[in-house]
Amino acid sequence: MAPLGSTRRTAVVTGVLFLITEVAAVAGLSLYGPVLKGGDYVLGPGADGRVFLGALSEIVLALAVVGTGVALYPVVKRQNGAAALGYVCGRLLEAAVIAVGIVSVLAVVTLRREGAADAGALVTVAQALVAVHDWTFLLGPNFFLGANTLVLAWLMHRSKLVPRSIAVLGLVGGALICASATAVLFGVYEQVSVPGSLAALPVFAWEVTLAVRLIVSGFGAQTRLTVSANGSSGRKQP
Template identity: 60%
Template sequence: MLFLITEIAAITGMTLYQPALSDVSYIGGAGADTRVLLGALSELIVVMAVIGTAVTLYPVIKRQNEGIALAHVCGRLLEAAVITVGMVSVLSIVTLRQDGAGPSNDDGSLAAVGQSLVAIHEWAFLLGPNVILGMNSLLLAYLVYRSQMVPRTIAVLGLIGGPLVTTSAVAVMFGLYSPVDHAIAAVPVFAWEVSLAVHLIIKGFRSSPLATRNTGSGAAPATLSHA
């Protein structure tokens, strides 16, 4: 459910943010502060849900490889931190608009500051929910693929989608193609998170046969069964 919350809240946040992100005169105009603040609240929900996915999954995936599982937790925390930077930059636009609106202020300077804060948000969005997200997806998909705790067809989406969205975001950083093309490249990782979430809600993890090792007694690995 936390995975689905991240998807829904992220889309909601980006939609609500649009007045502050797309209007260059927003910081010196009438503004739509309530809408933008609701967008920030949605982003805060994203941050909490991202951390929640890491904490909830760690006790399960560490049985496969504790080091990689810990790296996934750290990656999720970093992703949440970068998203928070972007959220704070948008909230700063609202604060400057409220405090700086008035005839005595230089609208040109105010607009330049607003554009700088928008640029910070755009970079945070590219790095957090794209570059870092892709690496986190790869780590998690690798662990569930190895352990067979979910159908491997679902894990393959993460193995493909994670590196693809990271590579695509890096390409956008260097201006190799447009953000629109990047949005298409993000579809597999979106499908990975949604399909994993739906599968876990309906069926849950399967017991991993790798949790039972042959210790010399000749016992065979345990048969997969739904937990």
């Protein structure tokens, strides 16, 4: 049986990791600004230090994304083992896509520092690498994040580990960001746009609200978690 104190610590760690994902994601996108504005970055003086800080922020983001899945697994697997494992795998996949985006941006910096004299070729390759980052930004923090949010919110709703209102916010946010990513995929609007930002607000609110709830109050249904860990409500422990 896992002691309640251990479950409480898990809730706090998970909440902190969710907050880290939010801060690191915003910091990474902001710091990447110069290199994402176009291939001309490779021809100018550059802002490599800023880009490196952005890459570091996204490395922290990827680690925190994996951390949320690993930290939550011992708790949510008691509700549905297959869904819990799917959530961990989904978070790993989300982090892997983020890592591809990091590599593509850093490759632009390498081109700027060590590229050949053909300016046209440099710009073309840099634009291609930025395009790779843009697609990873759509897949990771949108499609995969939305799917992972739906799985976790469903687990939270089913188990009552958090208040129903928080779980429903996650279900709405996950569905909305997946729908928005589909719209971006088919060119309805740009990802970094007013509609795209509005569609991302519910999932942002879900993660922040969930994080605060876990840090302040922990998981709900503690008795149920203890009973599930023991195997059966009718079984006497020796």
